[in-house]
Amino acid sequence: MKFSLVIYAAPYSTESASSALRFAKSVLEQGHELYRVFFFGDGVHNASRLAIVAQDELNLQRQWDELIVDHAIDSVVCVSSALRRGILDQAEADRHDLGQASAYESSEVAGLGQLIDAAIHSDRVINFG
Amino acid sequence: MTANTRSKSPPRSSLTFVSRSAPYGRNRANLCLDMALAAAVFEQDVSYVFMGDGVYQLLKGQEGSAIGSKTLGNALETLSLYGIENVYADQQALQERGLKKSDLLSGLQTIDNDAIAKLIDSSDTVFNL
Numbered sequence: 001m002k003f004s005l006v007i008y009a010a011p012y013s014t015e016s017a018s019s020a021l022r023f024a025k026s027v028l029e030q031g032h033e034l035y036r037v038f039f040f041g042d043g044v045h046n047a048s049r050l051a052i053v054a055q056d057e058l059n060l061q062r063q064w065d066e067l068i069v070d071h072a073i074d075s076v077v078c079v080s081s082a083l084r085r086g087i088l089d090q091a092e093a094d095r096h097d098l099g100q101a102s103a104y105e106s107s108e109v110a111g112l113g114q115l116i117d118a119a120i121h122s123d124r125v126i127n128f129g
Numbered sequence: 130m131t132a133n134t135r136s137k138s139p140p141r142s143s144l145t146f147v148s149r150s151a152p153y154g155r156n157r158a159n160l161c162l163d164m165a166l167a168a169a170v171f172e173q174d175v176s177y178v179f180m181g182d183g184v185y186q187l188l189k190g191q192e193g194s195a196i197g198s199k200t201l202g203n204a205l206e207t208l209s210l211y212g213i214e215n216v217y218a219d220q221q222a223l224q225e226r227g228l229k230k231s232d233l234l235s236g237l238q239t240i241d242n243d244a245i246a247k248l249i250d251s252s253d254t255v256f257n258l
Contacts, residue, residue, distance in 0.1 A: 008160065008258070041160045112167035119254040120142045120173070127257060
């Protein structure tokens, strides 16, 4: 089955982002397809590459990045949510003269059209947060 | 929202957005609106249902500027311009909150629980925020 996930939740504030990560892993472990992961609203913070997390705690942002890279997952960060929260890819950082990117390269910064496309092409869309 | 990913007409899918949050305390109502508008721009069959505290989004006479916000009600009044005609307020939620149809913006219908269940059942994808 083809799944897409929409994550509205910021990391750490609630369990939702962590649940989404574990759900994504389960989807793949059970042989299903992840069509797209879409980070929306506060969920865009999951794509931040600037987080520093205590050694004995789970670094959710890094875990997302590793999962996305390892499985070549199509991951999208909503552009309008991301820019106002300081989650920038290198193109946006350059455009606004803000130095380095704050988003992991593994996620694409793009529009809500990618979410609607995911809804059309997935068997299930699961919302977290 | 970017429309430039649309190279040809996407397949049509029925998307239902269930908005359950009051308009200003959190951003969930705005996120739901953004998704519904994106779906309409991408020419999907959109239904928009306001349930629970979400019905407060539909009140007439909102003035968001008093708290430095955009007025959500103004945006909701433009739904039909985007081709979103199926806009519903949950009858039971209105009753529980002492609201009458005359308190609400124009252009919407009330809907009972059975009809909501049928609508959700007949939708390809439901977003619930």
